[in-house]
Amino acid sequence: MTPMIDIVFQLLIFFLVTAQMAEQSRAKMNLPVEKGEDAAEREQAGLTINVLADGRIVVDGREVSLEELDGLVDAAVAAAGGADRLKPLIRADRASDAARLNEIFGRLSARGLAAIRLATERSR
Amino acid sequence: MRFKRKDDGRKPELNLASMIDATFLLLSFFIFTTGQGQSESKLSPNLRVQRGTDARDDLEPQVLEVLRVEGRDVFRIGSSDFAAREDVLAALRALPVEKGLFVRVSGGVEVGTAATAIQCARDAGFEAVTYVPAR
Numbered sequence: 001m002t003p004m005i006d007i008v009f010q011l012l013i014f015f016l017v018t019a020q021m022a023e024q025s026r027a028k029m030n031l032p033v034e035k036g037e038d039a040a041e042r043e044q045a046g047l048t049i050n051v052l053a054d055g056r057i058v059v060d061g062r063e064v065s066l067e068e069l070d071g072l073v074d075a076a077v078a079a080a081g082g083a084d085r086l087k088p089l090i091r092a093d094r095a096s097d098a099a100r101l102n103e104i105f106g107r108l109s110a111r112g113l114a115a116i117r118l119a120t121e122r123s124r
Numbered sequence: 125m126r127f128k129r130k131d132d133g134r135k136p137e138l139n140l141a142s143m144i145d146a147t148f149l150l151l152s153f154f155i156f157t158t159g160q161g162q163s164e165s166k167l168s169p170n171l172r173v174q175r176g177t178d179a180r181d182d183l184e185p186q187v188l189e190v191l192r193v194e195g196r197d198v199f200r201i202g203s204s205d206f207a208a209r210e211d212v213l214a215a216l217r218a219l220p221v222e223k224g225l226f227v228r229v230s231g232g233v234e235v236g237t238a239a240t241a242i243q244c245a246r247d248a249g250f251e252a253v254t255y256v257p258a259r
Contacts, residue, residue, distance in 0.1 A: 003142030010146065032239030036170050037246065051235070089170055092235040098190070099231030101238065102257030116255070117170040120239055 029053065029093040034120040046085075047076040051092035055100045066103060073111055083112035091119040171242045173227070173255040186219050188212070190241045191230040191258070197237040199244075209240055216248035224252035231258065 029052055049069065050058040057064050059072055073088070080086040088108060092101050101118075108116055189200040198205045199212040201219075206212040216225070225245045229238045238255075245253045 003139075003145075007142060007146045007149070011149070014150075032236040034171065034239050034243040036243075037172060094234060094236030094239065096235045097231060098229045098233040098235050098238045101235055102229065102231060105255055105257050115172060117172050118235075118239055118242065118255075119170045120243070 029091065030095065031091060031119050031121040032094040033123050035122055036120040046080050047073065047088040049088060049090050049104060051090065051096050051100055051104065053093040053095045055096060057100075057104070066107065069104070070107060070111075073108060073113075077111060077113070084114055086113055087115045087117060088113060089117045089119055171239060171246065171253075173242060173253050186223060187226040187228055187256075188216065188241055188245060189228045189230070189258075190233050190238055192232040197233050199241060209244060212241070213244045213247060216244055216250070219248070221249040221251070224254065225250040226254050226256050228256040228258050 029050065048059070052058060057066070057069055059069065064072065076088070077083050077086050090101065090104060105116065186201070191198060191200060193205070196207065198207055200206070201212070201215050204215065206215060219225075227238070227241050227245060229241070242253055242255070
């Protein structure tokens with residue numbers, strides 16, 4: 001029985017740790033409740049920008065300023081091989097002020113990004 | 125001083141069975157979960173919008189304004205204001221879709237309302253929906 005108990009405990013610890021990590025890596029927010037577009041039209045974003053209800057911007061689990069966001073966008077554009085190839089996704093809390101969204105849109109547009117997407121969630 | 129090593133005839137052995145069990149279990153777990161996970165960008169449906177540009181042809185796109193009036197979010201097309209989603213959708217359906225639509229969103233409006241405006245434009249059949257941040 002000893003090895004089996006060892007394995008069971010090891011797996012238990014593994015699941016506890018990974019479950020917590022998965023929880024932390026995703027910014028918690030309430031997206032606008034809309035049906036969005038067909039699943040077939042969803043594409044890989046390359047850059048996902050989270051806008052929390054209080055206006056804070058989070059990218060890859062890290063809070064960034066607008067100036068830092070510019071650098072991240074430039075890097076993503078370079079990685080994608082051009083501004084026309086990058087289709088960033090903005091995940092903005094439905095209660096957040098559109099003024100913040102406008103600022104981000106303005107900065108993305110200034111970098112020549114043509115297609116920007118706004119994330120939604122379906123009603124449960 | 126002499127140390128005598130006892131030889132009781134037992135050979136040292138390593139039982140690998142449990143380690144192999146655990147390895148296979150973890151291997152199967154990773155194989156199953158790798159395909160299941162979705163990246164953050166694909167977790168939710170999304171609305172496509174284009175960046176604001178100057179119209180270069182004769183077809184002037186119509187404008188759907190989203191602004192805050194007297195403490196509530198309203199949709200404005202021309203001189204008509206709408207508060208309900210159904211009303212703005214009906215008004216958009218009456219417009220020619222080939223001209224495209226500008227969605228101009230003012231600061232102070234909730235993002236949820238802006239998303240509703242874009243969704244209504246899509247539902248009304250507009251293929252070219254351009255998000256214009258209001259100044």
